[in-house]
Amino acid sequence: MIDFRHVSLRFDEGLVLTDMSFTVVPGETLVILGPSGCGKTTILRLLLGLIHPESGSIVIDGRDIVGLREREMGQVRRTMALVFQGAALFDSLTVRENVGYRLWEEGLQTDEFIDQRVDESLRFVGLHDVSEHMPAELSGGMKKRVAIARALASTPRVILYDEPTAGLDPINTHIINELICRLHTKEAVTQVVVTHDIDTAYRVANHLIMLHRGEKIFDGTVEELKASDDLHVRAFLSPGGVLSTPRCFPTKDGGYQVIDD
Amino acid sequence: MARIEDRLKGYVFTVQEFARLCAIAIAGIFRKPTYVQETFYYMDQIGVGSLFILILTGLFTGMVLTLQGAIQLQPYGAVPYVSRLISTSVVRELGPVLAALMIAGRVGSGIASELASMQVTEQIDALRAEGTDPIKKLVTTRLLATLLMVPVLTVITNGIAIFGGYVIARFYLSIDSFFYWTWAFEALRPMDLVYGLIKPVVFGFIICMVGCYAGLNTEGGTVGVGRSKTQAMVTSSILILMSDFFMTKLFIFLG
Numbered sequence: 001m002i003d004f005r006h007v008s009l010r011f012d013e014g015l016v017l018t019d020m021s022f023t024v025v026p027g028e029t030l031v032i033l034g035p036s037g038c039g040k041t042t043i044l045r046l047l048l049g050l051i052h053p054e055s056g057s058i059v060i061d062g063r064d065i066v067g068l069r070e071r072e073m074g075q076v077r078r079t080m081a082l083v084f085q086g087a088a089l090f091d092s093l094t095v096r097e098n099v100g101y102r103l104w105e106e107g108l109q110t111d112e113f114i115d116q117r118v119d120e121s122l123r124f125v126g127l128h129d130v131s132e133h134m135p136a137e138l139s140g141g142m143k144k145r146v147a148i149a150r151a152l153a154s155t156p157r158v159i160l161y162d163e164p165t166a167g168l169d170p171i172n173t174h175i176i177n178e179l180i181c182r183l184h185t186k187e188a189v190t191q192v193v194v195t196h197d198i199d200t201a202y203r204v205a206n207h208l209i210m211l212h213r214g215e216k217i218f219d220g221t222v223e224e225l226k227a228s229d230d231l232h233v234r235a236f237l238s239p240g241g242v243l244s245t246p247r248c249f250p251t252k253d254g255g256y257q258v259i260d261d
Numbered sequence: 262m263a264r265i266e267d268r269l270k271g272y273v274f275t276v277q278e279f280a281r282l283c284a285i286a287i288a289g290i291f292r293k294p295t296y297v298q299e300t301f302y303y304m305d306q307i308g309v310g311s312l313f314i315l316i317l318t319g320l321f322t323g324m325v326l327t328l329q330g331a332i333q334l335q336p337y338g339a340v341p342y343v344s345r346l347i348s349t350s351v352v353r354e355l356g357p358v359l360a361a362l363m364i365a366g367r368v369g370s371g372i373a374s375e376l377a378s379m380q381v382t383e384q385i386d387a388l389r390a391e392g393t394d395p396i397k398k399l400v401t402t403r404l405l406a407t408l409l410m411v412p413v414l415t416v417i418t419n420g421i422a423i424f425g426g427y428v429i430a431r432f433y434l435s436i437d438s439f440f441y442w443t444w445a446f447e448a449l450r451p452m453d454l455v456y457g458l459i460k461p462v463v464f465g466f467i468i469c470m471v472g473c474y475a476g477l478n479t480e481g482g483t484v485g486v487g488r489s490k491t492q493a494m495v496t497s498s499i500l501i502l503m504s505d506f507f508m509t510k511l512f513i514f515l516g
Contacts, residue, residue: 048390070394078392088387091378102391107294 001026002047002158002190007056009042016042017214020056024207026157029184029191031201033218033225034211035236040194041085044160047192048082049073061157078102081151085162087143089135095122095146096131102154121149125179141172148179159183161193165200173200180204198237210236279474282396286470289394289401296402303406307368311414318363319418322355323347323425331434340434344441345448347426352449352457356419358505361464364411365497369472372403373493376476377486385477400473404466411465412458419457456512463508464501471497 002024009017017039024030032040045051046058049065057064065076081102089098100118103109109117122128125145135143144164151159164180165173177200183189184204195201201208202222210218210225212232218225225233330346376399379385388395423445430436475493479485 045386050386050389074392074394077390080390082387082390084383084387084390086383088383090384090387091382105294105391105393 001059001061002192003057003059004043004046005057005059007046007053007058009039009046009051009053015214017046017053020211020214020216022209022216022219024158024190024192026190027184027188028206029180029193029204031205031208032192032194032211033196033198033201033208033236035196038211039214040196040211041162044082044162044192044194047158047160048077048080078106078154079156080158080160081154081156082160083144083147083151083162083164085166087135087140087147089143089146089150091135093135094131095127095133095135095138098135098146099131099150099153101150106154117153117155118149121153122146124152124182125149126175141168141175144168144172144176145179148176152183156189158190158192161191161195163195163197164193165195165197173197176200177203212236278478279470282400282474282477283466283470285396286400286404286473289397290405292397294397296398299398299402300405303403304410306371307364307403307406308410308413311364311367311410312417314363314367315360315414315418316421318359319356319421320425322359323351323422323427324429326350326355326422327426327429327434331429341436341440342444343430343434343436344423344426344445348423348445349448349453351419351422351426352453354505354509356422357415357457357460357464358501360415360418361411361461361468361501362498364414364465365468365501366494368407369468369497370490370494372469372472373475374486374490376473377479377489380477380479381482381486395477400469400477403473404469407465407469408462411468412461415457415461452512452516456508460505460508463504467500467504468497471500 004020004022007017007020008015020039020043022030032043034040042051046053047060049068053066057066059065060076061079063076065073068076089095090101093101096118097104099121100114103114103117118131119128122131125148127142127145127149130138130142130146135146138146148159148164161180164176168176180191180193181204184191184206191204193200193204205222208218208220208222208225209216210233217230217232218228220228226237228234326347327343330343331340334340334343334346376385379399385395385399388398426445427438427441430441431438472493475489475496479489481488
């Protein structure tokens with residue numbers, strides 16, 4: 001269970017998150033939706049303790065991770081895995097070494113077990129035949145799938161995804177979405193997916209929140225989102241409708257502004 | 262005024278962060294896990310990889326120093342004693358400094374660009390997300406390798422430089438081999454050898470830590486990678502020359 005309670009964070013440029021609260025129950029797939037720069041990725045980095053909030057608490061399985069020392073945080077991180085937007089595979093390691101990295105690093109399992117687990121994970125994402133390739137030899141979609149296999153190999157309780165389908169063609173987008181759905185239905189893994197891709201959100205979400213300029217403007221299901229009459233939600237879901245309004249202009253933070261006469 | 266104050270604060274912050282990184286990296290030497298394989302890998306990269314350029318550096322430095330030294334000693338009829346000049350200047354100053362500058366150019370900038378690339382492609386964050394301490398894995402291993410290999414490379418550079426001097430002394434200045442080598446070793450004091458080994462350890466520390474700091478603090482994508490590489494090279498070169506002056510002053514004081 002992940003409990004994000006009244007979290008606020010400020011960078012030099014200003015407030016990134018304002019009084020953010022939400023809960024992720026075990027086994028559900030939460031999608032965090034919103035335009036670029038609204039603080040979605042920041043939430044993932046906070047969950048992994050890569051950055052710390054100014055105020056509020058982040059409770060994971062009953063333990064507040066805010067203020068934990070780096071070594072204690074390392075133990076928490078081992079229960080989670082993050083699929084980075086750019087995959088962030090280790091350049092100097094083969095696909096196999098990337099996928100088994102955490103298991104080898106922990107040194108708790110035998111080589112046979114790790115090899116088997118790596119094979120299973122690569123087979124799950126359909127890439128067992130590229131296990132000896134280097135990351136540079138893979139396409140963008142394959143890198144993302146290897147990143148999912150890497151996340152999967154250590155059987156984490158929570159998998160976090162940062163824009164898993166960004167920059168992918170429709171076929172690869174479909175494959176990634178299906179993998180996320182299969183992890184939910186077959187493995188019952190708790191998942192947090194950050195995306196601005198509405199189709200992905202509709203496909204994988206059990207629970208959905210939407211951000212606008214660092215604030216939560218929606219919390220509910222896909223059906224509730226579709227029925228929402230919030231102006232920002234409507235603008236995000238069908239930008240053509242709102243932005244074609246006279247005197248309405250897009251802003252640099254992904255929002256829009258109505259200029260009065 | 263506010264801009265000057267911000268800049269000063271920035272410098273203080275940089276020094277503080279650099280000191281913090283150094284402290285964590287040194288503490289990492291005594292903490293588990295020990296990345297033995299990675300340390301040997303970097304020793305090979307730094308040591309064997311730098312050998313060729315240091316052999317060339319040492320050889321030509323020794324040869325040119327002998328040529329120039331002979332010109333200065335000729336009016337006094339002291340050309341046969343040129344090996345004293347070569348051995349002392351190489352072991353005390355030129356060997357450690359030139360070797361360190363060459364290693365800074367090759368290894369320091371390499372460390373900075375490698376870590377910078379990892380930083381901009383989120384691989385450092387990926388390491389943390391996988392539960393690995395990136396400083397222990399990336400910095401401490403390189404620090405150990407550099408501390409061990411820079412003194413070894415310096416000794417080799419010194420030896421090659423004195424040998425380069427011998428080649429010119431024997432075949433160009435017609436100085437007797439026995440005479441050259443006798444005076445080359447006669448001029449050296451045991452403390453010269455000790456000081457000549459302390460300097461490379463300090464230089465190795467500077468090269469590695471400046472490279473790592475620049476790499477880990479990279480911002481701004483691929484442009485930032487290039488900037489970090491240049492910054493590591495320039496900063497470590499200046500720090501090597503400055504620290505050499507202060508160490509020499511200290512060693513002269515100690516005798």
